[in-house]
Amino acid sequence: MSESTATAARGSTASTARPAAAGPSQGRRLLRPLLLVALLVVLLLLPLYVEEFWLRTGFAAFGAIVGAIGLNLLVGNTGQLSLAHAFFLAVGAVSYVYVSGEPGGLGVAELSGLGLPPVVGMIVGVLLAGLAGLVFSPLAARLRGIYLGVASLALVFIGVHVLNAWTSVTGGFNGRAAPEFALFGFTFASRDPELYVLGVPFRESERLWYLGLVLAIAAYLFARNLLRSRPGRALQTLRDSEVAASVMGVNVQGYKARIFLVSSMYAGLAGVMYALSIGSIAPESFGLEVSILYLAMIVLGGLGSVNGAVLGALFVSALPLVFQRYADVIPFVGGRGEGGLAAGEAARFLFGTAIVLVILFEPAGLAGIARRVTGRGRRRPGGRVTESAPDTSSRSTSPVPSEKPAQGSTT
Amino acid sequence: MTQFLSLLLNGISLGVLYALIAMGFVIIFKASEVVSFMHGSLLLLGAYSIARLSGPLGFFPAILVGMLITATAAFIVERLIINRLRGAPVISLAIVTIGVDIILLTELIRRLGSDILNVPHPWGGESFRIGNVGLSQNRLIAILVAAVLIALFFAAFKYSNWGIAMRASAEDGETAALMGIRQGQVSALAWVVAGVLAAVAALFLVGSPTPGVTPAAYAVALRAFPAAILGGLDSVGGALVGGLLIGIAEALAAGYQDQLLFLGRGFSAVVPFIVMIAVLLFRPSGLFGTRELTRV
Numbered sequence: 001m002s003e004s005t006a007t008a009a010r011g012s013t014a015s016t017a018r019p020a021a022a023g024p025s026q027g028r029r030l031l032r033p034l035l036l037v038a039l040l041v042v043l044l045l046l047p048l049y050v051e052e053f054w055l056r057t058g059f060a061a062f063g064a065i066v067g068a069i070g071l072n073l074l075v076g077n078t079g080q081l082s083l084a085h086a087f088f089l090a091v092g093a094v095s096y097v098y099v100s101g102e103p104g105g106l107g108v109a110e111l112s113g114l115g116l117p118p119v120v121g122m123i124v125g126v127l128l129a130g131l132a133g134l135v136f137s138p139l140a141a142r143l144r145g146i147y148l149g150v151a152s153l154a155l156v157f158i159g160v161h162v163l164n165a166w167t168s169v170t171g172g173f174n175g176r177a178a179p180e181f182a183l184f185g186f187t188f189a190s191r192d193p194e195l196y197v198l199g200v201p202f203r204e205s206e207r208l209w210y211l212g213l214v215l216a217i218a219a220y221l222f223a224r225n226l227l228r229s230r231p232g233r234a235l236q237t238l239r240d241s242e243v244a245a246s247v248m249g250v251n252v253q254g255y256k257a258r259i260f261l262v263s264s265m266y267a268g269l270a271g272v273m274y275a276l277s278i279g280s281i282a283p284e285s286f287g288l289e290v291s292i293l294y295l296a297m298i299v300l301g302g303l304g305s306v307n308g309a310v311l312g313a314l315f316v317s318a319l320p321l322v323f324q325r326y327a328d329v330i331p332f333v334g335g336r337g338e339g340g341l342a343a344g345e346a347a348r349f350l351f352g353t354a355i356v357l358v359i360l361f362e363p364a365g366l367a368g369i370a371r372r373v374t375g376r377g378r379r380r381p382g383g384r385v386t387e388s389a390p391d392t393s394s395r396s397t398s399p400v401p402s403e404k405p406a407q408g409s410t411t
Numbered sequence: 412m413t414q415f416l417s418l419l420l421n422g423i424s425l426g427v428l429y430a431l432i433a434m435g436f437v438i439i440f441k442a443s444e445v446v447s448f449m450h451g452s453l454l455l456l457g458a459y460s461i462a463r464l465s466g467p468l469g470f471f472p473a474i475l476v477g478m479l480i481t482a483t484a485a486f487i488v489e490r491l492i493i494n495r496l497r498g499a500p501v502i503s504l505a506i507v508t509i510g511v512d513i514i515l516l517t518e519l520i521r522r523l524g525s526d527i528l529n530v531p532h533p534w535g536g537e538s539f540r541i542g543n544v545g546l547s548q549n550r551l552i553a554i555l556v557a558a559v560l561i562a563l564f565f566a567a568f569k570y571s572n573w574g575i576a577m578r579a580s581a582e583d584g585e586t587a588a589l590m591g592i593r594q595g596q597v598s599a600l601a602w603v604v605a606g607v608l609a610a611v612a613a614l615f616l617v618g619s620p621t622p623g624v625t626p627a628a629y630a631v632a633l634r635a636f637p638a639a640i641l642g643g644l645d646s647v648g649g650a651l652v653g654g655l656l657i658g659i660a661e662a663l664a665a666g667y668q669d670q671l672l673f674l675g676r677g678f679s680a681v682v683p684f685i686v687m688i689a690v691l692l693f694r695p696s697g698l699f700g701t702r703e704l705t706r707v
Contacts, residue, residue, distance in 0.1 A: 081502045139688065142695040146446045146501045150640045151691050153633070154684030165675025288633070292509055299506050348517040355510030356492060359503050 043213055047206040055205035056277065057321045062212030063273030064317035066219040068297040068309040070266020073223060075295070076303035077232070078259045079239030080140065083291045084152035085267050087159035088129045090286035092268025093178070093275040096125035098169050100179045111176060112168050118181045122272050129268025130261045137260040141253045144242075156288050163283035175282025178275035180204075181211065212273060216310075219266060223306045226262070235259055236304075296351045300358055302365025311366040320347040413543040418666035419659060424550035426658025427557035431612040432635035433642065433650035434564060435605030440644050441581040442601030443493055445504045449512035450609060451632035455519050457481040457610030458617045458624045462528040470533055478610040484515070485606030489599050497594070520626050528624040530617050549618035560611060561651060564604075568647060573600055581645065634661070634680070637687035643700020652698065657683040 047055055071085050100121030103112045116124075136155065143151055163170045170176060226232050234255055237245040246252045275281050293316055301312025323343035358365050432450060439447045447453075461477035468476060488511055496504055534548045568574035580587040580597050588594050609632070616631055617624045638657045642649020664671060665679035696702050 075502070079502065081505065139692055143691060144695070146505060146644070147640060147691065147695065147697075149446070149502070149505060150636050151688060153636060154688050157633075157684050158681050161675060161677065161681045164677065292513065295506060295509065296513075299510075342521075345517050345521055348513055352510045352513030352517065355513070356507055359499075359507040359510065360492065360495060363503070 044210075047209050052203075052205045053321075053325060055209045057318050059205070059208045059212040059273070060277045060321070061314050061317045062209075062216040063270050063277055064294075064297065064313040065216045065310050066273060067267055067270030067294055068301070068313035069219050069223045069306055070263045070270065071294050072298040072301070072303065072306065072309040073226070073235075073266070074259055074263035076298055076305065076309070077227060077239060078235045078256070080256065080259070081146065081149035082140075082152045082263070083149055083288070083295070084136070084155040085294045086286045086288065086290035087152075087155040088132060088264035088267030089271035089274060089290065090159045090163060090281075091132045091264075092125040092129040092271030093281045093286070094125075094163070094170050094271075095128040095268070096121040096272040096275055097171075097176055097178050097281055099124045101176065102179070111171060118179055119183055121179070122181070122269070125272045126265050126268040129271065130265035133260040133262075133264025133267075134257060136264075137257040140260055141256040153288070156286075156291055160283050160287055163286060170281070170283070173283060175280050175285075177280045178278070181208070181276055183211075208276065211276075215269065215273065219269070220306060220310065223266075223309075227306065231255065231258070293351070296355055300351070300354055300365050302367030303363075305365070305367040307370070308365050308367030311370070315366070316351060319350065320344050323347050414666065417544045417546070418662050420544060420546045421550065421666070422659030422662030423655060424546060424554050424658070425662055426638075426655035427554055427561070428612045428616055428654075429635045429638045429658050430561065430651045430654025431557055431608045432632055433638035433654045434561070434647060435608045436635070436639040437642075437644060437647050437650045438577065438601045439605050440639075441647075442577055443489070443497075443504075443598040444501060445493055445508060446501065446644070447508050447605070448505055449488065449508045449515060450605070450635070451629040452512050452515035452519060453481055453485060453606055453609045454613045454616070454632040455624075455626070455629050456484055456515060457606075457613035458530070458628050459519055459523065459528065461610070461614055462530045462617070462624045465531055470531060474610075474614060477614070478607050481610040481613075482603045482606035485602040485609075486599060489602040493602070494595055494598065516626075516629060523624065523626060527622060530614065530624065532618045547618075547620050549615060550620075553615035553618075556611065556615070560608070564608075565647070573597070577601060630680070634683045637683040641687050641690050641697055643697030645701055646697070646699035649697055649699035657686060660686050 046058070067085065067089060071082065074080050074082050096118075098112075098121075099114045099116050100118045101111070102115045136152075139151065140148055164173050166172075227236075234245065234250045237248060237250055238252060238255055242252055245255075271286075274285070278285070297312035297316045298309050299312070300315060301310065302308030320343055323346055362368055364371070432454065435450060436447060439445055457477050457480070460480045461473050464476050465473035488508075492507055492511065493504065496507065532549055534552055538545045538547045539551050540546075568577070576587070576592045576597050577600075579590065580592055580594055584594060612635075613628065617628055621627075634657065635654065638653035639650050640653070641656060642651070642653030661679050661682050664682040668676070668679060671678050690698065694700075
């Protein structure tokens with residue numbers, strides 16, 4: 001199956017050279033890399049011009065992008081509904097803080113920490129989150145569709161409980177400060193070495209911006225390549241029909257376990273980035289709400305599309321911050337007690353409404369809208385989640401969308 | 412021993428309330444193949460309306476109106492959203508209910524603010540004792556009311572036209588439709604019934620020994636999820652058994668928390684989820700759920 005879908009994909013890319021549109025499509029082919037390069041240059045130069053608020057928001061968004069891409073691989077591409085993302089984020093963040101944090105006292109609590117270099121902490125965080133995913137995967141592999149969604153809910157609650165209870169590692173209810181990141185002696189903080197680029201002081205936010213950018217791009221490229229490769233095809237076949245996948249020789253359990261591993265490693269990295277961006281971790285930062293927000297990101301962006309995950313993450317993570325900052329300018333949004341909505345509330349109303357509208361009217365999400373605007377919609381693109389399975393009467397064993405794999409979404 | 416009995420009784424009273432909520436999940440799932448993640452906010456809506464209205468209307472009318480409001484909310488969601496997505500994959504249906512849940516919950520929490528609303532139960536906070544075994548009167552009445560409701564529900568499910576129609580459409584939607592059963596009606600009614608059950612559960616859940624209407628009531632509905640899953644998402648009897656199991660496990664963990672202190676304070680809130688995972692490890696479709704067999 002993976003072979004044949006691969007050919008189909010190649011076929012559909014080739015079909016962009018439609019007979020009548022040969023000319024413009026060639027121009028477009030040149031335009032795309034140019035636009036990408038321009039975007040990259042803008043992202044690289046941004047810290048020289050914009051103020052700290054935007055850089056901090058940007059770093060938070062980069063973290064969310066990494067997490068959303070990971071969740072999208074699991075939910076959008078493999079069809080495994082998971083509400084446990086917050087848990088894996090927590091594993092990553094806590095491991096980082098524990099491994100790189102210094103032991104010491106915080107109020108009454110005695111904190112322990114290994115005090116290893118932050119890079120080690122980050123790597124351990126990612127690996128442990130992956131391990132947690134792997135441990136959960138035997139259970140996950142036995143559950144189908146919605147049972148998995150609800151079972152994964154359990155992890156979030158257990159995670160928050162552990163965060164609250166295991167004070168010596170997590171700091172308990174009040175949380176714990178996250179150590180600054182450093183790479184081979186170069187600290188990502190406002191301290192030494194003092195750094196000026198073109199007369200602009202490079203402090204913590206500027207440095208973190210570049211760190212986030214690099215990590216997000218790496219995460220993006222990895223996901224894109226994964227989806228275009230053989231495992232990626234296998235995962236999408238698995239989403240469309242587990243039976244068909246196993247008949248085609250896809251090792252269903254094996255792939256489910258591996259995608260859980262990859263997805264939770266993404267989550268682990270996102271957790272570390274979250275800890276860095278906030279500067280501390282606390283149990284309330286890893287509750288069910290976080291899982292739901294991540295789900296909102298990938299649904300709004302368009303299930304199954306890496307670009308969509310990026311757009312959705314940007315939207316969902318930046319919007320509350322922007323609302324907060326411009327509360328007095330945006331109508332209906334105001335401080336608490338002024339009769340308006342608080343920024344967080346306004347953002348949540350917007351997400352909720354957006355999720356409902358997207359599922360009802362534009363299942364391919366922001367990515368679908370973008371594709372339609374740029375006129376690249378050759379076929380209704382993938383990530384279609386509300387399309388009905390062709391054979392609903394027979395209680396098809398896979399509760400996940402039964403449609404052609406989402407090649408369109410990965411290009 | 413008395414402590415154990417008392418905890419057991421408490422567990423049962425909590426369990427029947429979980430069962431009421433879980434039955435809502437189950438009939439919604441049977442009728443429209445939707446796993447409703449918005450049950451928490453429905454529950455909170457019920458509790459909030461009853462608490463707010465019992466001042467101006469009086470207690471018993473407030474209950475009726477509260478049930479009506481919750482049922483109407485569920486009905487509107489079914490008509491406006493779920494009904495349009497008939498035949499969509501389970502995952503996107505679940506996600507859409509999460510969207511509704513975000514909206515409803517945000518609004519309710521905004522209205523609740525930081526103060527605690529109280530439902531003025533006429534039976535107050537006293538407890539009822541047989542020997543040394545005690546139970547709050549609120550929970551005792553909860554057991555009685557829930558028992559009646561559950562019996563009614565089972566009877567309706569078995570004998571009434573609606574119950575038969577519902578079971579037929581759950582068994583095979585297309586054939587049922589061909590036999591003249593209106594799928595839309597069955598599903599709408601299921602949502603209404605689930606809304607009413609949630610409101611009744613809410614009425615008792617916010618009474619003694621729990622303190623008033625707080626956003627914590629939302630988390631209670633989430634703990635009814637394990638009950639539904641444990642029994643099997645498509646089994647009404649399973650929801651009852653699952654609810655009782657979860658309720659008793661939670662009450663026991665709360666009662667013996669001094670002995671369980673090494674697991675951390677507040678461990679009892681996590682117990683339902685741990686029980687669920689343990690059961691799912693051995694029976695992936697729950698205790699009484701239909702096993703999905705795959706034939707090639």
